[in-house]
Amino acid sequence: MYRRLLLSLQSATLRLDTWINRVLPQDFNPLYYTGGLSNLFLTILVVSGILIFLYYEPSLEGAYASVEFLTRDVPYGVVFRGIHRYAADAYLVAILLHLFRNWFTDRYREARDSQWLSGMFLLVVSGFAGFTGYLLVWDERSQLLTSLTVQALRSVPLVGDRLARVFLGGPGVSDTTLPRFLFLHVGPAMTLYVLLWWHYVRLRHPKIWPPSVWVLFSLGLLFILASALPATSGRPAQPGASPEGFAVDWFFLWPYVLARWLAPGWALALVVALVAYGMVVPYTLRETPEQRGVRALGQAVVVEENCTGCELCYYDCPYNAIYMVPSPYPGKSRAAANRKLLAVVVDSRCVECGICIGACPFEALELPRMLDKDVQQRIQRGARAAAPVGS
Amino acid sequence: MREPERGGWYLAVAGFLAVLALACVGLMVYGEWFDRRLVASGAVGVLLVLYAVIVVLFRKAHLTAED
Known part of the structure; x- marks a missing residue:
């Protein structure tokens, strides 16, 4: 109700x-x-x-x-x-x-x-x-x-x-x-x-x-x-x-x-x-992951091999959920080989919005439970919500 | 949502409001000169609201871009 x-x-x-x-x-x-x-x-x-x-x-x-x-x-x-x-x-x-x-x-x-x-x-x-x-x-x-x-x-x-x-x-x-x-x-x-x-x-x-x-x-x-x-x-x-x-x-x-x-x-x-x-x-509103539907994407995860330490995700996250720490080891991709910093996600602050994934040009972040069909569904819902009434 | 065909209409309304805004400036001077301060401050208020509407009309006529 x-x-x-x-x-x-x-x-x-x-x-x-x-x-x-x-x-x-x-x-x-x-x-x-x-x-x-x-x-x-x-x-x-x-x-x-x-x-x-x-x-x-x-x-x-x-x-x-x-x-x-x-x-x-x-x-x-x-x-x-x-x-x-x-x-x-x-x-x-x-x-x-x-x-x-x-x-x-x-x-x-x-x-x-x-x-x-x-x-x-x-x-x-x-x-x-x-x-x-x-x-x-x-x-x-x-x-x-x-x-x-x-x-x-x-x-x-x-x-x-x-x-x-x-x-x-x-x-x-x-x-x-x-x-x-x-x-x-x-x-x-x-x-x-x-x-x-x-x-x-x-x-x-x-x-x-x-x-x-x-x-x-x-x-x-x-x-x-x-x-x-x-x-x-x-x-x-x-x-x-x-x-x-x-x-x-x-x-x-x-x-x-x-x-x-x-x-x-x-x-x-x-x-x-x-x-x-x-x-x-x-x-007051307790939801199971199933009830949350496509929002239950899991907190963002850093793909450490690909992270270049560029800080784009750090600047774009609206919730201060990403911190940059000194990189303990080099990345595996060519772009990440000489990185100085590594992105770290603070799980308790992540709202699973996906903004960091859009910000990262190196595919170094992902929402673990977000499948391609979920992305499509989300885009369609967003488009419907933004469409003029009656269209 | 672009509405280029109505740009002229928006500009005409903005021009009319600009004339009203000038009249408000006159009212402000009148209010201050003859000690009718509520008239003067009311004219300041109307002037500010007119400016706000003119800014919106300029945007709708695509004379200004997003911040």
Whole structure:
């Protein structure tokens, strides 16, 4: 059932690609750059965040006034605030598109589980940084979110009170609370770059930036949104007041929307359960080699007699699965007789894609279980998937 | 997918968008001059989007190649 669902989603994703490629040149297809777009929006968030940070005062008395000063009195301050606000939404949308695309196209398991796990951490930390951004305005919504979060944290068994204390920077809302919120916003945002390193470290040619067309379009869209629908604050937070309603933002605040029907503790438990499920997704689909069909090719194997140590496979492998080591003995073919290096495949990283075989002009790599008929079958499937719909 | 027969049409649309982009430059000056900054920043946004569309149209008209 799950496998059939994934296959139909994979088919739908490929059809969507085909439709977009009919309208746009193929290398402009935004779905090929969901990771790069996430990175673009993160960069916009960091730059606009630094500009906003220059005016922000992290104190109970000054936070709201400083945000209002930025919005009303600083030239283009309202635009930068809006860009920061909408870039956060766009960032999360791009991340989710990236996640679902890789899930549906079966690029999240086995040798790729490292990217999936780091991606899940990126999603969680990004969501948390986005949520704490709402607290910094210190309007009625921030006050209500703070109150709900404290309730949820206090409901955690054994460590609840301590978690709430860490969140607030003290036993209750005090002068140390806003500096703590600022730390909880900026700290995770900085952590994102460490996680991005983890996300990219095993990829040799990651598309970390979208084409210039999408940079222009995304920036333009953010300017339009920030100008047409300027980001605004609610009424200022009142000490001791308990506001009841706030404008819903589904992107970052969906657990709080659920809190209308669930106790805050249960909403928190649901978030934790979803994240835990996300972490184990790569390990939920166990397949036998027969079920994998032509993908069960076996990890690439170096034909040592033929390897010349030219490093072409090393540079072309997208998964860092090939290393070059000093050659312990000469090769047997004439081209390999004077080699200095020898290619070595790291089995745990090889995804059996066959790129190294295409890269090697000396027939020094092979997929041991790939027969000629498998190659033909694979080419035919690829051609069918790439063909325009209806042809 | 080559569509050389529509190249002229794409270029005509790109030319029209370039004129709109010039109008956006005018709006940017107007917004800055008369302190209507949301108009100016909105015009910047429209200008950037128009540039993006023009780049796509140039590619579809085969005036530019892949990166």
